[in-house]
Amino acid sequence: MTSMALTDVSDEVSRNGAWVGDRLPKWWPPAVPRRISTANRQEYQIEADRLVRALVDSRMSGRDFMEDDILHLRQICRMSGVKVSFNTENMRDSFYRASVDSVFNIYSRTPINPNSVLINGENGPSFLAGLAEDIGIQNTRAARIISAAVAARMRSCFLQAWALVMQDRHSEADAELLKMCHIVQIFPPDESSPEMEMLTLGLKKHLKVEQRECLMNMFISVCGKDSHKTAAEALGLVCWSPHCCSSCFVGAQTG
Numbered sequence: 001m002t003s004m005a006l007t008d009v010s011d012e013v014s015r016n017g018a019w020v021g022d023r024l025p026k027w028w029p030p031a032v033p034r035r036i037s038t039a040n041r042q043e044y045q046i047e048a049d050r051l052v053r054a055l056v057d058s059r060m061s062g063r064d065f066m067e068d069d070i071l072h073l074r075q076i077c078r079m080s081g082v083k084v085s086f087n088t089e090n091m092r093d094s095f096y097r098a099s100v101d102s103v104f105n106i107y108s109r110t111p112i113n114p115n116s117v118l119i120n121g122e123n124g125p126s127f128l129a130g131l132a133e134d135i136g137i138q139n140t141r142a143a144r145i146i147s148a149a150v151a152a153r154m155r156s157c158f159l160q161a162w163a164l165v166m167q168d169r170h171s172e173a174d175a176e177l178l179k180m181c182h183i184v185q186i187f188p189p190d191e192s193s194p195e196m197e198m199l200t201l202g203l204k205k206h207l208k209v210e211q212r213e214c215l216m217n218m219f220i221s222v223c224g225k226d227s228h229k230t231a232a233e234a235l236g237l238v239c240w241s242p243h244c245c246s247s248c249f250v251g252a253q254t255g
Contacts, residue, residue: 025143035081045080048080055069056091067105078122096137096142099128109179110182114185115186128142146187147195151199155199155202158235159206159207184230200236201236
């Protein structure tokens with residue numbers, strides 16, 4: 001089995017990554033005119049406001065935001081052009097983070113190409129960009145929330161995949177990495193971003209170099225060679241070989 005030539009570069013991750021001005025990630029959709037419905041607009045506004053009140057009451061009672069409610073609110077606002085507001089900024093941001101997680105879950109469980117997935121007629125980036133406008137979150141802040149969520153999901157998937165490898169459950173580990181693959185294909189992280197830097201440093205604390213090498217090989221075998229840059233940066237590794245697709249379970253034996 002051919003081993004990949006890898007170098008640990010966790011300490012070389014750029015310290016200068018930052019969100020500057022109105023810079024948005026490449027996957028953020030272009031602005032489109034907001035649909036304004038004059039017919040039954042007041043009824044739509046009443047329905048949307050009622051749904052938000054129910055969401056807030058439910059959350060205040062300790063219950064999570066439900067995926068169906070998130071989709072319903074976006075559908076109302078998209079059809080009519082109405083906007084809503086939450087009682088506090090913290091509640092609004094909490095709802096948006098839950099919405100991001102719901103979209104990620106939809107992509108994680110899809111059996112088809114993630115580029116073919118539509119959420120009530122919209123792809124994931126358009127859905128989340130539209131929802132941000134619906135609830136009054138500035139697009140740059142919304143993008144930061146999504147980027148942080150991508151990094152957090154990658155961290156969780158890599159660590160869970162390695163735990164499964166250690167239990168000799170390789171097919172389940174591959175399935176875990178495939179979930180992450182679908183997400184990063186739709187929401188690819190910006191290179192040298194603060195979120196990726198934190199992800200790299202966090203994984204380095206939990207995984208040895210050879211373990212991260214193994215995960216990189218596994219990720220590429222599941223997601224394809226085009227994903228090697230994302231995997232390399234996340235894991236703090238550089239792939240020097242153009243053939244980065246061999247399966248690797250050597251790290252499972254290193255402890």
